[in-house]
Structures are given as structure tokens and as C-alpha cells.
Amino acid sequence: MDKHKKNFSFIAISTVIGFMIAIQFQSIKEPVERDTRDLWQLREALLQEKELQSELISEIRSIEEKLLAYESKQKQSKEQALRDTIEELEFEAGLTEMLVPGVTLKISPILEEIQIGASVSKAVSPELLKRLLNELNMYDAKYISVDGQRIINTTVIRDINNETKIDGHALSSLPIEVKVGVDNIATAEKLYNRIKASKATEEFFTENLKLTISEPNPEVTIPAYDNPIRIRYLESLKADEGGNT
Amino acid sequence: MWLPILGLIAGILLGLLTDIRIPEEYSNYLSIAVLAALDTLFGGIRAHLQNIYDEKVFVSGFFFNIILAASLAFLGVHLGVDLYLAAVFAFGVRLFQNIAVIRRILLTKWSTNKEKLEKN
Numbered sequence: 001m002d003k004h005k006k007n008f009s010f011i012a013i014s015t016v017i018g019f020m021i022a023i024q025f026q027s028i029k030e031p032v033e034r035d036t037r038d039l040w041q042l043r044e045a046l047l048q049e050k051e052l053q054s055e056l057i058s059e060i061r062s063i064e065e066k067l068l069a070y071e072s073k074q075k076q077s078k079e080q081a082l083r084d085t086i087e088e089l090e091f092e093a094g095l096t097e098m099l100v101p102g103v104t105l106k107i108s109p110i111l112e113e114i115q116i117g118a119s120v121s122k123a124v125s126p127e128l129l130k131r132l133l134n135e136l137n138m139y140d141a142k143y144i145s146v147d148g149q150r151i152i153n154t155t156v157i158r159d160i161n162n163e164t165k166i167d168g169h170a171l172s173s174l175p176i177e178v179k180v181g182v183d184n185i186a187t188a189e190k191l192y193n194r195i196k197a198s199k200a201t202e203e204f205f206t207e208n209l210k211l212t213i214s215e216p217n218p219e220v221t222i223p224a225y226d227n228p229i230r231i232r233y234l235e236s237l238k239a240d241e242g243g244n245t
Numbered sequence: 246m247w248l249p250i251l252g253l254i255a256g257i258l259l260g261l262l263t264d265i266r267i268p269e270e271y272s273n274y275l276s277i278a279v280l281a282a283l284d285t286l287f288g289g290i291r292a293h294l295q296n297i298y299d300e301k302v303f304v305s306g307f308f309f310n311i312i313l314a315a316s317l318a319f320l321g322v323h324l325g326v327d328l329y330l331a332a333v334f335a336f337g338v339r340l341f342q343n344i345a346v347i348r349r350i351l352l353t354k355w356s357t358n359k360e361k362l363e364k365n
Contacts, residue, residue, distance in 0.1 A: 007248050009300060010289065013307050014249040017282040018256020024275045026260070027267045 094152040094225045098143050100181035101188045102220035105132075105195070106212045107204065108175035123171055126157045126164050128207060132200055133157070136180055139194045143181035143222040147171055150225040167227055174209075181222045188216035249286060273322075274315045277329050277336075281310035284336040287343040294350045310336075 037045065090096050107124055133151060136144060144151040149166045157166050164171045182188050195213050204211040267275060285307040292298040314332040321328025 005300060006293070006298065009304055010248050010286075011252040011255075013282065013286055013289070013304075014252030015256035015259070016307075017279060017286060018253040018258075019260040020256075020275060020279045020282060021253075022257045022260020023265050023267060024272060024279055026264070027269070027272050027275070 093229060094143070094150050095229075097224045098181055098222040099219055100143060100183070100222065101185040101216065101218045102141075102143070102179065102181035102222070103188055103192050103195070103216050104214040104220060105178040105180065106175055106210075106214070107178065108210050108212070110205070110208050110210045123164050123174065124176065124204075124209065125207065126159050128203060128209075129157050129164065129166075129171075131203065132178070132211075135198060135200055136178075136191070136195070139191045140182055140187050141180045141191060142183060145179045145222050147176040147178075148223055150223055152225050152229070154229065179220050179222055181220050185216060185218055188218075192216045249290065273329060274318050277314040277318050277332050278311045280333060280336045280340070281314040282307060284340050284343070285310050287340055287347065291343045291346050291350070294347060 087096075129146065133144060133146075146166055147169070149155075149169045151166070155167050157164065159165075180191065182191055192213060192215070201211045285303070288306065289298065289303045292303070314329070314336065317332045318329035321330075
């Protein structure tokens with residue numbers, strides 16, 4: 001009986017030991033046993049890992065870009081807003097060169113009609129030019145330049161010592177070109193037709209000048225106003241003065 | 246005394262068939278428990294051969310050694326000292342001593358048997 005009991009405990013304990021050894025063996029050997037993939041399986045696994053890598057890299061990149069954007073936004077937000085405003089104002093004031101649809105008018109002397117003894121007109125009178133510009137403005141012209149001089153809100157056209165001057169630039173030699181820019185090609189077409197139908201041509205003719213109008217052009221370059229704009233009588237409005245709405 | 250080996254084989258088969266795995270961080274405990282159990286087993290075999298075998302000592306020693314070794318390893322992990330090495334060292338030394346004793350006993354038994362055969 002005692003011997004049986006002894007044998008039983010020996011068997012039980014050695015079984016438990018064997019069990020523990022087997023478990024330990026399995027736990028430790030597990031990674032080695034598991035990696036029985038062949039070349040193609042390994043390639044597939046590598047591909048998956050690479051995809052994951054590239055995904056992670058692109059994610060990192062996008063996040064870094066965002067971070068950079070945020071940083072630069074923080075730094076430049078006010079500056080950028082001011083810059084945008086300045087650009088907008090310059091655009092409105094005529095300090096930028098424009099490439100817009102429009103027409104080109106050409107003022108030239110009528111040489112073949114000159115009679116002997118009659119004076120040859122060398123220049124356009126300021127009145128005539130003003131009248132033309134007013135007419136053009138009436139026909140929705142947005143940006144005008146005369147002989148390379150941009151016409152802005154404060155432009156003066158006057159006669160100084162028998163010379164017609166636009167903001168100090170003398171219009172001495174004919175022919176001169178008047179470039180007119182509008183918002184879109186349809187308006188340019190309209191403008192072209194209205195000038196053709198207007199009296200401007202005849203008015204120029206009475207002064208021995210010929211006004212030729214080119215076909216509407218989708219791209220007319222209007223130069224920028226190149227003199228400094230002096231504002232002498234303008235003052236900035238304080239917040240409590242006048243309506244700030 | 247082939248019973249322990251039979252039990253060992255049976256246990257290994259059982260363990261492999263059940264497909265149980267333990268987490269990596271607990272493999273230290275299990276290895277030290279295996280060592281303690283082996284020490285007890287060889288101690289039991291030696292005691293049996295020396296005829297001083299006690300059932301209670303054997304069974305209680307088995308469990309007590311395992312628990313002691315595991316708790317020593319646990320303490321070591323929490324103290325930051327590799328205390329399980331102490332258990333490994335102690336059990337290892339005792340394992341070798343026990344196996345040496347078993348070998349000598351078996352050798353003397355074998356030589357006495359041979360002498361008896363020659364006398365007869």
C-alpha cells in the first residue's frame with residue numbers, strides 16, 4: 001500500500017514537472033517555431049510592413065506640414081492680412097499693372113487732309129482728351145492709360161505752356177495710344193460699339209486728328225501708375241468721429 | 246525506478262498536446278519552478294534509494310520549494326535584484342549533489358550485485 005502510494009506521488013510529481021517543462025518549452029520556443037514562412041510569404045510580409053511604413057511617413061509629413069502651417073500662420077497672420085490689404089488698395093488705386101480685356105484707341109494726325117496754310121495739330125487739347133475720357137468712363141471703362149500714363153482718380157489733364165500734360169507727362173508727339181481696360185470681353189465689345197457710334201471721332205476730326213479704334217482684345221496691358229500718390233488734404237478718420245459702421 | 250521517467254514523458258506529452266502558453270514575463274517564474282520541482286524529484290529519488298523516504302516531506306517539499314522559488318523571483322523582480330539567481334544557484338547545486346549521490350548509490354548497488362553474482 002505504502003509502495004503504491006509512493007509510486008503514485010512520484011508519478012504525479014514527475015507528470016507535473018513534465019507538464020511545466022512542456023509549457024516552458026512551448027512558451028520559449030514559440031517565435032522560432034512560428035517563423036516557417038517561405039520567400040514569398042516573407043516578401044508579402046515585407047511589403048505589408050513597407051506599406052505601413054510609407055503610410056506612417058506620409059502621416060508624419062502631413063502632420064509636420066500642418067504644424068508648419070500653423071506656426072507660419074501664427075507668425076504671419078497680421079502681416080499677411082496687412083499685405084493683402086495693401087495689395088488690394090494698390091490694385092484699386094491703380095498702382096498695379098493690369099492685363100485685362102479691352103480696346104486700344106489710337107490718336108493720330110490726319111496728314112492727308114492737311115491744307116496748305118493750316119496749322120498742323122501736334123497735340124491733343126486737354127479738353128478733347130478729358131471729354132474722351134469722360135465718355136470712356138461713361139461706357140464702363142475701368143482702367144485707362146494715355147500714352148503709357150495710367151489715369152487714376154487724382155490724375156490731372158491740363159495745358160501748361162501750350163503743352164498738354166497728364167500728371168506732368170507731356171503728350172508731345174502724335175500718335176498716342178489710349179488703352180482702355182474693362183472687366184470682361186463682353187463689356188469690351190459693348191464699349192467698342194459705343195465708341196464707334198459716339199461723336200468722339202468727329203470731335204477729334206474737327207481738330208485734325210484721327211481716332212482709330214482697334215477690335216476688342218482679350219488681353220490689353222494697362223501700365224501701373226508710376227508717380228507717388230500725394231494725399232495732402234486727406235486725414236484718417238478717428239473712431240469717434242463720423243460713422244464707423 | 247522508471248516511474249518518474251514515465252511520468253515525465255506523460256507530462257511532456259500532455260503539455261504539448263494542451264498547447265498552453267504563458268506570457269513572456271512569467272517564463273522566469275516557470276523555469277525556476279521547474280528547477281525546484283526537479284530538485285525535489287531527485288531529492289525524493291535519493292531518499293528512496295537511501296531508504297529514508299518520507300511521503301509528507303516529499304510532497305510538501307515539492308510545493309513548498311516551488312512556492313519559495315517563485316516568490317523569491319517575484320521579490321527579486323520588485324526589488325530590482327535578480328534574486329531568482331539565488332534560487333537557481335541553490336537548486337542547481339543541490340540537484341548536482343543529489344544526482345551524484347544517486348549515481349554513487351546505484352554504482353555501489355551494481356558492484357555489490359556483480360560481486361554476489363561472482364560469489365554464486
